[in-house]
Amino acid sequence: MVDKVVTRDKFNGKIEYFLTSLSYAVGLGNVWRFPYLCYRNGGGSFFIPYFLSLLFLGLTFFVFESSIGQFTSLGPLHVWRMTPIFKGIGYAMFLMCTFVGIYYNMIVAWSIYYLYNSFLNLKNVPWSHCDNQWNTLNCLEDGKNVTGSVNETLSPSQEFFYYNVLNKSSGIDQLGNFQPHLVICLAISWFLIFLGLLLGAKSLGKISYFTAIFPYVMITALLVNGLQLDGSGDGIMHYIKPNFTRLGEISVWSDAGTQIFYSLSICLGGVITLASYNPFYNNTIRDSAIIVVCNSLTSIYAGFAIFSVIGFMAKQINKSIDNAADQGVGLAFVAYPAALSRLSMPGIWSIIFFIMLITLGFGSQMTLVETMIANLIDFWPEKLQRRKPFVLALVCVIMFLGGLPMCTQAGVYILQLMDTYSVPYSAFIISFFEVIAIAWVYGIDKHLDNMRTMMGFNIWPRLYWKLAFKYFAPQS
Template sequence: MSKGIHEPGKIKWDLTLCNLLAWIIICLCLIKGVSTMGKVQYFFALFPYVLLTVLLVRGVTLEGANEGIKYYLTPKIHKLYVAKVWQDAASQIFFSLSCCTGSLTAMASYNKFEDNVLRDSILIPIINCLTSFYAGFAIFSILGFMANTKGVDIEHVTTEGAGLVFVTYPEALSELPLPQIWSIAFFFMMICLGLGTQFPSVETVITALQDEFLFFRKPSVATIFRILVCAFGFLLGTPMTTYGGYYVLQLLDTFVAIPLLLVGFFEIFAIIWLYGYRRFSEDVLLMFGHSSGTYCLFYWYYSWNWVFMTPVVLLAILTFDIVRYQPIISDAFPLWAEILGWTIVLLIVIWTPLWYIIKAVSLCRSHRNAGTRKTCCEMCREINQPTDKWGPRNSMDRLLERYQRIRSDASSGRSGLFINPPSFKSSTSSAYLPKANFAVRNSIAVSEPLYLYDDDLSQRN
């Protein structure tokens, strides 16, 4: 390693070749879009569970494993009063679920319209948390064995961050009989997890660009475009293959959590407070039908979380980040590295408010050119309303009585948060809501989602 980020040094060709190999695998798996990615994801998503189980079974049979598991399961209640713990927990959830990165939106756009998103939104976080809990047993059983071998308390062998994955845990595996086998299994699992994370991230970039520039969807261009995106990703990763690459990784790791939380707050504010949580709930329920259970879940549990709990928690965490922030300026990180980090944050979060301002200015100019005058409140109310193109893709579904009532609420000029709640219809009645067919593409300006026409949908339903 070099002395700091200001001394990157030469490129380490072994790391560069590994980076190149990873991007070649990503390119080959994404060359045909989600049709190929979906197949390889079965392996990269499920096989790590097999390797994790193998490591767990081996770990719990080692001497001292019980002490490691006991340390893992012993609660430290006083830590709940530490704000930093909640900040780290929020960052972990955002990263593990890929919240506010665009991956969930991009991948969900390829689902069938009648896909039960309510079921998915409940099962995925539960499976994610259970997986993390399950992985903890495999980690701490091995760490307990390592502490027992060295004759020290387990606190002295535990660490966090990259040190746990690339230093402490491999060192513990080296103490096992046949360490080569266990090390290969562990690092192959890490490779699978890393590639499995990269697939949706890269596909998100490709999907966003293809949605915005339909030229990239042409069959003669799509393959070349995907190769160029992967080549650009390889070039972006090259600085981290130098002797100072670890400092670049630390810089990114320090600053990427803040924009995710800010983007999350912007999303919840735009969708729930501007577009309206009742209107948004109706859109979701319109896709897979109405029942008493989903009605209660949306209009009691989800509404409480969307309108109050989530914005308050995000604001509290963001406030703590700002108040307790410590600059990273040191011998390894000069002032320009700090400025670079905040520039990255700005480039990530600026687009939502910027496009909102641009749309507001455009609306003001259109009214001024038309000779109409409106108050500030009327202008804000108008810009927060969905466009006429927003709605079910199938024109017949636009004639549904329930959807027409939603549109009338939207055109009435009321604030999105306070439109009238829907009248409940039982799923057993003759007026049971049929399944509609939305096709909406993600937009930076959330207040005006863009409508996808039939010829834009080569792979989506």
């Protein structure tokens, strides 16, 4: 292990740390994953397990990771010199960060392609009708099959996503050809990441003023527009209507805990990295609590914007909201674009929506890449500290190449495979060993004393945080 002192970048003030951490935590999952989980798991009653998970799992781990990052001023690889036998946690975080960064930027690339098409077709976006060259006999437009009579039908929005954006094959074993438009969009997204991180934490902090604030402006614009649409009230009621009988199902509580990990991006190393750029004497509990609460309120707020428009679309096509709203990426790239296509000047609203997605994606992605860079520089500081732009460029190129298989016709299957298995199980395992390493081996009392040294006052209530770090977090 390298013991040389590493000169760390620092944020220019607490606002930059707060906005960067908020931008990292608030990502694409806040827009599509949380609203879907909420109405699938009992609507408003899902808030109960969600906020309990937030209190005992999300807040605890965010404070936990922030405090060790700030105290050591080290990245995820070397922060575990506090308990050297657990240094494998840092390598696991690095690998998770790599996998997530590779497929996460592919979703941003899809958004860039949608944005490009929105600019080209302000009045009649291509996913609003069945007159395109990629449409099939299955295309169903406004309740009428305009190209033939078949049993299984798809909407124009579905066909645009499946047959134009992805041109997907029949399965993951059929890679097919590279899609040139996706390769170009992926290259653009990685080039923008490179430019955004060229000056390290300083540029990351400055860009966060945009990536953290702009999505709220866009969500508000979409919500105000959505509330004026016929059927928006039905969509919102479907989103928040409680079904308390669902609270007896273990899957509901599991989804709540998993969403907290996804939403806050804990156990990926990003929280530790950002905290390591903080001044040593900083109130990490206060900052963490504000970030965690703002992140969760953003998820709820975005849900109102999403389902106000989904309710409108459901009424337009005479379907139930359950059938109108797809899961996961389908909500962002099928259902919501289809709803926007029914508005006047759909291209303008689509531009707003996809700029919002791109901004949310970049806010999280830049922290993931910065975490990888910090890990590498901490590992070889004497060689890489002065060559950070080269390291950044090399990482971006390697991760771009790693994402190329997702630009093939089987790309969506690869992405779904990585999304399903790269985070949920790994994050829970990593979090368990994090608790063992610090709370049990290093010593929870010693760690709380470290936090007192940083913040300048006794942690209150000390007993609560002691129980939370040692028992509540791993039990959750």
